[in-house]
Amino acid sequence: MENRERFAEMLREMATMLALSSANAFKVRAFENAARYLDASGLPLAKLVAFPPKGFGKGLLEKLDEFQRTCGIAELETLKASFPPGLFDLMRVQGQARKKWKFFSMN
Numbered sequence: 001m002e003n004r005e006r007f008a009e010m011l012r013e014m015a016t017m018l019a020l021s022s023a024n025a026f027k028v029r030a031f032e033n034a035a036r037y038l039d040a041s042g043l044p045l046a047k048l049v050a051f052p053p054k055g056f057g058k059g060l061l062e063k064l065d066e067f068q069r070t071c072g073i074a075e076l077e078t079l080k081a082s083f084p085p086g087l088f089d090l091m092r093v094q095g096q097a098r099k100k101w102k103f104f105s106m107n
Contacts, residue, residue, distance in 0.1 A: 004045050007067050008038035010076055011060075016088075017079040027059075034060050 015031035018024075033055055041053075045068060052061055063073050 003067075003071075004038050004043070006071075007045060007064065008035040010067070010073055011035040011038070011063075013088075014073070014076050014079060017076075017083065021079070021082065030055065030057065030060065 011031045012035045015028050019028045067073055
């Protein structure tokens with residue numbers, strides 16, 4: 001998996017967790033849109049830093065910078081820790097929408 005693909009996957013994970021924790025809908029949508037853009041564009045991450053596309057705000061660019069430096073995103077790890085282990089494996093079961101799992105949030 002390329003770095004771009006891994007970063008897009010991390011953004012999708014963050015969007016799901018933020019949605020489950022009732023975060024700002026605009027932030028959730030920004031992460032989902034950024035992940036879709038990364039999948040569709042095929043551009044290397046270095047090019048995105050140099051010429052950020054429309055919709056990539058300061059927060060997304062900071063996460064991109066952090067990912068390039070550390071191959072991870074600290075906020076993602078914090079979000080993961082706020083949910084019970086195994087929850088996201090259960091969510092992958094076909095037919096289970098994320099809205100059905102809101103009661104699992106430990107916030």
